[in-house]
Amino acid sequence: MISSVLSLLLAASAAQASDTTRAAREAYxxxxxxxxxxxxxxxxxxxxxxxxxxxxxxxxxxxxxxxxIRRETTARISRxxxxxxxxLEIDDARTNFRExxxxxxxxx
Numbered sequence: 001m002i003s004s005v006l007s008l009l010l011a012a013s014a015a016q017a018s019d020t021t022r023a024a025r026e027a028y029x030x031x032x033x034x035x036x037x038x039x040x041x042x043x044x045x046x047x048x049x050x051x052x053x054x055x056x057x058x059x060x061x062x063x064x065x066x067x068x069i070r071r072e073t074t075a076r077i078s079r080x081x082x083x084x085x086x087x088l089e090i091d092d093a094r095t096n097f098r099e100x101x102x103x104x105x106x107x108x
Contacts, residue, residue, distance in 0.1 A: 020070065020071050020074075021068055021071050023067075024060070024063045024066075025093075027060045027064070028061055028090075028093060029093055031060045032056065032057055032093060033097065035052075035053070035056045035057065035097075036098075036100050039052075039053075040101060046102075046105060049101055053097075053098060054094075061090060064090065065086045065087075068082070068090075069083060069085075069086050
């Protein structure tokens with residue numbers, strides 16, 4: 001039992017150590033989070049948020065996209081599939097933060 005738990009812990013720590021996208025992902029999500037938090041605090045109208053949000057964090061997004069593509073192609077995934085994976089991960093992050101903004105606007 002203890003050896004099973006140790007094996008799981010070692011596998012988890014190895015996976016974290018080999019996550020080559022972590023720094024780029026954290027920088028990207030921190031940038032998105034900052035914009036959303038500032039927008040909520042300023043009580044930005046939904047229309048303004050919808051217009052401004054897609055332009056936010058372009059540098060961090062590009063770095064994250066490159067990191068995901070590099071990770072995927074290193075794992076012998078095709079370039080097209082790697083690009084699709086990067087797009088999906090970026091879209092997921094944007095959706096998450098857009099929904100946070102929308103939930104903050106919802107009447108309590």
